[in-house]
Amino acid sequence: MKKILAAPAAIAAALALALTGCASEGTTGGDASGLKIDVPDIPMIEKLGDNEKEVNILAWSGFVEPEWSDAFTADTGCVVNRKIFATSDEAVQLMRTGEYDLVSASGDASLRLIVDGNVQPLNTDLIPNFSDDIVPGMKGQLYDTLNGNVYGIPIGRGANILEYNSEVVTETPDSWSVVWEKDSPYAGKIAAYDSPIYIADAAIYLMKHQPDLGIENPYALDQDQLKAATDLLKQQNAMVSEYWSPATNISSFTGGNSVVGTSWEVLRKATQDEKFKSVLPQEGSTGWSDAWMLATDSESPNCAYAWMDYTSAPEVNGAIAMNFGMAPANGAFCDTSDEAKAHCEYYNATDEEYFKQVWFWTTPIDQCLDGRTDVKCTNYQDWTNAWATVKG
Amino acid sequence: MSTSTDRARKPRPISTALYRHPKGRLASLLTLPMVWLIGVYIFSLAMLLVTAFWTTDPFTSRVKPGFTLDNFTQLATVSAYSMTALRTLGIAVAVTLICALFAIPLAVFMSQVAGPRLRALLAVLVTLPLWAGYLVKVIGMRLVWTENGFFNWALEPLGIHGPGLGVLTVTLTLVYLWFPYMAIPVYAAVAQIPPNLFDASSDLGARGFRTIRTIVTPLLLPSLIAGSIFTFSLSLGDYIAAMYVGGSTQMIGSIIAQNINLNPPLAAAFSFVPIVLVIIYLGAVRRTGALNNL
Numbered sequence: 180m181k182k183i184l185a186a187p188a189a190i191a192a193a194l195a196l197a198l199t200g201c202a203s204e205g206t207t208g209g210d211a212s213g214l215k216i217d218v219p220d221i222p223m224i225e226k227l228g229d230n231e232k233e234v235n236i237l238a239w240s241g242f243v244e245p246e247w248s249d250a251f252t253a254d255t256g257c258v259v260n261r262k263i264f265a266t267s268d269e270a271v272q273l274m275r276t277g278e279y280d281l282v283s284a285s286g287d288a289s290l291r292l293i294v295d296g297n298v299q300p301l302n303t304d305l306i307p308n309f310s311d312d313i314v315p316g317m318k319g320q321l322y323d324t325l326n327g328n329v330y331g332i333p334i335g336r337g338a339n340i341l342e343y344n345s346e347v348v349t350e351t352p353d354s355w356s357v358v359w360e361k362d363s364p365y366a367g368k369i370a371a372y373d374s375p376i377y378i379a380d381a382a383i384y385l386m387k388h389q390p391d392l393g394i395e396n397p398y399a400l401d402q403d404q405l406k407a408a409t410d411l412l413k414q415q416n417a418m419v420s421e422y423w424s425p426a427t428n429i430s431s432f433t434g435g436n437s438v439v440g441t442s443w444e445v446l447r448k449a450t451q452d453e454k455f456k457s458v459l460p461q462e463g464s465t466g467w468s469d470a471w472m473l474a475t476d477s478e479s480p481n482c483a484y485a486w487m488d489y490t491s492a493p494e495v496n497g498a499i500a501m502n503f504g505m506a507p508a509n510g511a512f513c514d515t516s517d518e519a520k521a522h523c524e525y526y527n528a529t530d531e532e533y534f535k536q537v538w539f540w541t542t543p544i545d546q547c548l549d550g551r552t553d554v555k556c557t558n559y560q561d562w563t564n565a566w567a568t569v570k571g
Numbered sequence: 572m573s574t575s576t577d578r579a580r581k582p583r584p585i586s587t588a589l590y591r592h593p594k595g596r597l598a599s600l601l602t603l604p605m606v607w608l609i610g611v612y613i614f615s616l617a618m619l620l621v622t623a624f625w626t627t628d629p630f631t632s633r634v635k636p637g638f639t640l641d642n643f644t645q646l647a648t649v650s651a652y653s654m655t656a657l658r659t660l661g662i663a664v665a666v667t668l669i670c671a672l673f674a675i676p677l678a679v680f681m682s683q684v685a686g687p688r689l690r691a692l693l694a695v696l697v698t699l700p701l702w703a704g705y706l707v708k709v710i711g712m713r714l715v716w717t718e719n720g721f722f723n724w725a726l727e728p729l730g731i732h733g734p735g736l737g738v739l740t741v742t743l744t745l746v747y748l749w750f751p752y753m754a755i756p757v758y759a760a761v762a763q764i765p766p767n768l769f770d771a772s773s774d775l776g777a778r779g780f781r782t783i784r785t786i787v788t789p790l791l792l793p794s795l796i797a798g799s800i801f802t803f804s805l806s807l808g809d810y811i812a813a814m815y816v817g818g819s820t821q822m823i824g825s826i827i828a829q830n831i832n833l834n835p836p837l838a839a840a841f842s843f844v845p846i847v848l849v850i851i852y853l854g855a856v857r858r859t860g861a862l863n864n865l
Contacts, residue, residue, distance in 0.1 A: 268832030295631040434717030568651040570821040
């Protein structure tokens with residue numbers, strides 16, 4: 180696969196060189212965890228040139244707003260063109276059209292983009308704001324750093340929390356068992372996330388409660404482990420009130436159909452009702468971490484680098500995080516005001532202990548991400564197929 | 572007078588050429604619609620269906636041309652897929668039957684009983700749902716059927732509790748969405764039935780429902796079939812209703828939507844299912860001869 184992909188990548192790289200007039204060299208190397216994934220050899224940019232006229236950005240809703248992009252245009256002369264996507268899968272498809280320079284990729288999209296050669300490694304020396312202020316938990320993660328190369332500049336992160344209606348669930352649940360075990364008192368009122376990636380949530384529960392399955396990483400499941408997770412999801416299916424999408428989550432809780440289940444902090448807040456509370460159960464949880472990634476054949480790499488630097492500054496990064504409702508990547512933001520401090524505390528921005536319990540979304544691939552080499556793991560397509568059988 | 576003869580004498584090469592060449596006439600008439608039909612509609616549909624035989628790179632989810640029947644084998648062997656296909660078929664049939672059941676008496680009432688003002692009012696009410704956006708209607712239905720929603724709020728005092736989100740609410744929502752597509756052709760057909768047939772029927776002693784069964788329904792068959800093609804095929808392809816009011820209900824469209832980015836070949840293979848079902852249905856309808864009357 181590497182050879183086939185390397186050819187177009189090399190052409191693209193040559194094109195990028197011609198455009199920017201920069202010297203560069205190929206990069207290879209091993210990852211700290213020992214995991215080695217074949218990645219097309221794409222050189223990083225060594226030196227910046229003059230800004231182009233515009234930059235085309237693919238972003239989650241709320242990441243690129245005039246509030247901060249207008250000032251960027253005034254500073255750099257780069258006009259920001261924004262395209263919003265709704266799911267990671269859509270982002271991957273759009274990024275492959277070659278029409279975009281930057282994408283705000285979540286961990287379940289980034290690996291696909293890196294391995295397919297859609298994005299290029301980044302030269303962090305050219306991004307001064309990618310500094311020690313970036314919280315340690317968002318640097319060097321598998322989904323944006325591969326074979327020693329940085330592919331993503333972190334934007335923010337969050338955990339998928341257990342939301343519950345405190346009028347019905349009167350005692351704070353400290354375990355996910357209320358959504359998984361078949362004797363759950365809330366059977367029929369349980370909300371579940373409608374995506375194959377939700378299989379990882381079942382895997383996290385099994386990690387703690389069925390240790391003999393040997394799950395080390397919820398995104399590295401062999402056939403047997405995937406089957407165990409799928410069986411747990413099928414058991415849950417009988418008790419599920421609704422498989423939610425961001426569009427239906429809020430009214431599922433406020434409408435009374437669901438009283439407990441996985442959710443996002445930003446959605447819980449949007450209910451605007453204090454009776455809906457959230458907790459990170461003892462088993463830990465899944466979560467998401469987003470990063471800017473630069474297209475291999477970007478036509479405006481200088482503007483793109485400028486944008487990545489600009490949005491990594493404490494104030495701008497914080498504005499994005501507050502707008503979206505997540506923990507900012509730049510920890511320095513938390514000291515800029517009382518409001519910022521409150522936001523950081525609420526989202527546990529600098530609390531690495533909190534995020535140690537969070538398994539950030541990652542694309543499951545054939546190679547086991549936990550480092551096992553004696554077995555083939557299940558990939559995301561296997562997960563998608565398994566997910567259809569869960570819902571029957 | 573003289574000006575018109577002048578105009579008649581003026582050479583009009585295009586008209587003349589078209590008059591002389593009937594084939595050219597036909598071509599100029601049909602080129603545009605055919606380009607649209609074949610180039611835009613059939614070609615893109617064929618491209619989509621061809622991918623059903625292709626494969627996907629499991630990691631990057633990039634589609635690779637090739638030939639495999641694996642996607643179709645999966646449809647037949649994975650019980651979740653065949654169950655979903657059957658469930659969707661059941662929902663589509665139920666939606667069609669319920670729509671027909673409501674449409675016939677309503678059409679008879681509108682054309683034979685109601686006065687002109689009431690008839691106009693009913694016509695507006697029937698078509699009213701078409702005035703709002705699709706998503707607005709589905710989300711409106713969601714507000715009706717949730718636990719704290721309108722239905723339970725209104726009927727709780729009577730001790731009636733709603734069905735909760737599931738197959739039943741999906742069916743009812745689809746009935747609400749597609750009812751105008753059944754009611755309008757049926758009403759148009761009923762309005763064309765000569766009133767003396769109703770008189771004759773009642774002279775011979777038939778009451779309301781017997782008249783509907785023995786006089787109206789046979790005359791309505793073509794319009795019922797026209798309406799049912801809409802309600803049946805639209806229900807087969809829907810997935811938004813399942814998403815918003817289905818709870819944990821999965822339909823064919825849900826699986827296609829889930830796979831369209833991750834595994835387009837499987838999604839394409841699955842999109843054969845509603846096409847085949849509609850073709851079978853149309854074939855059966857053709858045998859009844861009802862299509863000749865459309």
